[in-house]
Amino acid sequence: MKRSRIPLYTTIAVLVFFYLPIFVLIIHSFNASRFSGSWEGFSLRWYIRLFTEREIWYALRNTLIVAFSTTVVSMVLGTIAAFALHRFNTRLQRVHYTLIYTPLVVPDILMGISLLLFFVAIGVQLGLFTIFLAHTSFCVSYVAMVVLARLQDFDFSVIEAAQDLGANWWTIAWRVLLPLLAPGIAAGGLLAFTLSIDDFVITFFVTGPGATTLPIQIYSMIKHGSPPLINALSTILLVVTFLIIWTVQHLTEDERTHENA
């Protein structure tokens, strides 16, 4: 039977729509001209300029401090939460699930303003620490969801076998559960890391004097700075993101081949 061609054409159009702006941006990061309208030959001058901008290095340092601490804490909290959600089927877990799920759908700006008001109300100094608290609050949910998905196709007879062989809970968690869940936890952690280094809106609300992260820096460059420099910085960040996605894809693919085997 002849199928409609509309789905194919839509898919092609959407992919062009998705990637054209990104390609134009990447190509222009190598443009010698200051202006986006004219091409004056290939050049790496914007990348070289980037390395001499002290503010960017400072912002990068802050971003990485926040991203690493957020990733570690949300991986621990998210994994434990996913385990609780999967293992127990009680009213408490239904409330727990709602609590984990809601931050995923609440718009950024509401999370940002509510955390700002909270920090102002209890009198915490705004800065990297408050950014870390805010980022962890939404990353826990993402990690929990990724790990929960992995637990759902997890073979629990392995745990029963370990129990029968006399392993205690601690041994089971460390020697059986954790190694088997490691790819899922790592994928969740990478998601948390990417979300943390990319977050602008929530960070903008809870940041304090001196605590500039990379997205905050990019935002002020978009508002006041020079476009070619942002093109170069964006291209570097895009490459980093592609590498992370590739790793995650690899982590999940390994699993799939195992299942088929």
Place this chain on the structure above:
Amino acid sequence: MMNPRNKSFGEWLVTLPSFVWLFILFVIPTLIVFTIAFKPADPWGGIGEGWTLDTLISLGNPNYPAIIWRTIWLSLVTTVVCIALALPMGYYIARAPARWRRLLLLLTVIPFWTSFLIRIFAWKVLLHPDGYVKRALVFLRLSEEGTMLLYRSEAVLLVMVYTLLPFAILPIFAAAEKFDFRLVEAARDLGAGKLRAFRQVFIPGIQRGLLTAVLMVLIPALGMYIIPDLVGGPRSEMVGNKIAQRTFVDRNLPHASALSAGLTLAVMAPMLVVLMMQGRRREEHEVR
């Protein structure tokens, strides 16, 4: 094995860490938003003593209905356009051969992972008066030299569709992947046209994924702040911009809270509708 008391202790032990964290840093802050909406502002940008309804009354200010109305229609149009594009695309990816499916899925996920800010900036460059889109439109005589593409509602709409479209494609694809396409073929064999089979068999079959897709686009769109801030102008502001202005420009936190409380309620409305629809479907299922 473990006795029940031990078991419930174990459950509390693994539930408490995330529960306490989110209770303190998500539930309490949300409640604070609703409380501060009833507090007066003090002249130093803080929160004053006592209780007042003045903040809520000042929301009747003639500027607001226009902004609220614009927020709603921009979000609704964004959702309709995203769904209209995501439906055929999700359908196509689900029916593609396995190798193609993986590639197409990857190509859909990449924008989802890349920085929001960078993707908005890319459009700002394209729509700039010297940018390629403008020059192409002038060349095709679709636009005049003096027309401004940036800083208007259409630009906000375009970029919102651009950033939120992956959120619509993924749930629709996930539902379409589980859909039994032989049902569509059966409908065709029984004489239904292409469009009719799509509308009356495929769409109801992926209803849950479709509802998720609507929520995933509509909710962030209602709370959008950064897109109208960067590619919009004073005449395309949304509620999110007002919240940010009240917070950073005039430092009137009670006013920002009142707006945020309203936005929270507005966001909960579509969520409740979808939850109810899903609940009803589940009941029907159980009856059968």
